[in-house]
Amino acid sequence: MSSVSRRQLLCSSSLGLAAALPDFALGAQFGEKGKSASLDLSQFEPRSMLHVKQTPVTRAKYPIVDVHTHLCFSRKSVAGVSLDPERKYLATPRELLEVMDGKNIAALINLTGGFGSGLEDAIAHFDKAHPGRFFTLTEPCYNRFLEPGYPRIQAEAIAQxxxxxxxxxxxxxTLGLHLRENITTGKLVGVDDRRFDPMWDACGQLKMPVAMHVSDPVAFFTPTDRFNERFEELNNHPDWSYYGKDFPSNAEILAARDRMIARHPRTQFLLLHVGNFAEDLEFVSGTLDRFPNTSVETAARLNELGRQPRAARKFFEKYQDRIMIGTDAIPHAENYPQQVFGDKLYEIYVRFLETEDEYFDYAPAPIPPQGRWQIYGIGLPDEILKKVYYQNAERLFGLKIRTP
Ligand SMILES: [Zn+2]
Incomplete structure (x- = not known):
């Protein structure tokens, strides 16, 4: 769809935007002749007048392993901590396969498989029902965190x-921002807490990669005010803000993560959301340089990568063996318009990676849900595309997908 014709903003917000446009540009409804008018930000829907190339991308050039999806979740979460092993399924395999076959998605990695009986159920539901198309990861059993001997219990749960x-x-x-000493109350448990060392070690010994999301966009750690570039998003979801209270800063969380990674050089860490700091690719490069046992993926960060296309392209060139495509796709996710599983989502990722199109939407929703800007494609060459699309994921997770 043309970025020119798209409705670009639907977010509601109360932040007023002083429009310094002449009267004739604002239309008859604004201001008196010769005076500037004010316009509510939620009403601002600029239509780009730019005429640029629009490459129709309907299908990925090579098969994709999407390393970051959520096809099911825990039935019960309290204060951000998933406690119930039982799974709530967000889509049927048939629904997913229809999109996958259309877009050349070979496989989805479902990160939130839970643990215990719920994990077994998720694997039966997806992986075993459609071999080679779905792969499932487990999660820590935080519901047993208060039991004596939790470190050993959790390490054994990984083997199981x-x-x-x-x-x-x-x-x-959860780790670093939600899990507390009494699970949902008390002091926050740090990412480098020693009680998880046996779990990280077990993952290393068993060659189970750790897909790790810590922290969040750095704007979520700053005040939700007129200077916050994600004001509308945070204004719509005040609970997404980690500013104030007893939350650590983004820098403190990432430092704790890096201390933990340094202690576990034989464990592979896939650092989700571009190492959780796509706003600072130099910082992420530093992490990748320091820790050869780390890699990153792209989920829900096209907004960041695509607004720094020259730096992003260099980043992909330099770390082409350690970057994977991930989308954070969630079927039917109204609260996460940038992540709704479907054709549009994959078309945007493919357009960003395969073309040099300029100034297009980074999300399938008719708004810029993660900030008011557009993105630019980085047009990766075929050899890098193949690595990012499936070869790096095959190596990390020990998979073999069918390629034509
Ligand atoms: Zn995710």
């Missing part, structure tokens, strides 16, 4: 999950 068919371990931002 692998026997059940799990391909790795997923860490949600």
């Amino acid at each position: 999950a692998q026997r059940a068919g799990a391909k790795g371990l997923k860490i949600l931002k």
Whole structure:
């Protein structure tokens, strides 16, 4: 769809925007002749007048392994901590396969497989029902965190999950931002807490990669005010802000993560959301340089990568063996318009990676949900595309996908 014709903003917000446009540009409804008018930000829907190339991308050039999807979640979460092993399924395999076959998506990695009986159920539901098309990761059983001997219990749970068919371990931002000493109350548990050392070690010994999300966009750690570039998003979801209270800063969380990674050089860490700092690719490069046991993926960060296309292209060239495509796709996710699983989502990722199109939407929603800007494609060459699309994921997770 043309970026020129798209409705670009639907976000509601109360931040007034002083429009310094002449009267004739504002239309009859604004201001008196010769005076500037004010316009509510939620009403601002600029239509780009730019005429630029629009490459129709309907299908990925090579098969994709999407390393970051959520096809099911825990039935019960309290204060951001998933406690119930039982799974709530967000889509049927048939629904997913229809989109996958159309867009050349070979496989989806479902990160939130849970643990115990829920994990076994998720693997039966997806992986075993459609071999080679779905792979599932396990998650820590935080519901047992208060039991004596939790470090050993959790390490054993990793081995059990692998026997059940799990391909790795997923860490949600629970660790560092939600899990507390009494699970939902008390002091926050740090990402480098020693009680998880046996779990990280077990992952290394069993060759189970750890897909790790810690922290969040750096704007979520600053005040939700007129200077915040993600004001509308945070204004719509005040609970997404980690500013104030007893939350650590983004820098503190990433430093704790890096201390933990340094202690576990034999464990592979897939640092989700471009290492959780796509706003600072130099910082992410530093992490990748320091820790050869780390790699990154792209999920929900096209907004960041695509607004710095020259730096992003260099980043992909330099770390082409350690970057994977991930989307954070969630079927039917109204609260996450940038992540709704479907044709549009994949078309945007493919357009960003394969073309040099300029100034287009980074999300399938008719708004810029992660900030008011557009993105630019980085037009990767075929050899890098193949690595980012499936070869790096095959190597990390020990998979073999069917290629034509
Ligand atoms: Zn995710």
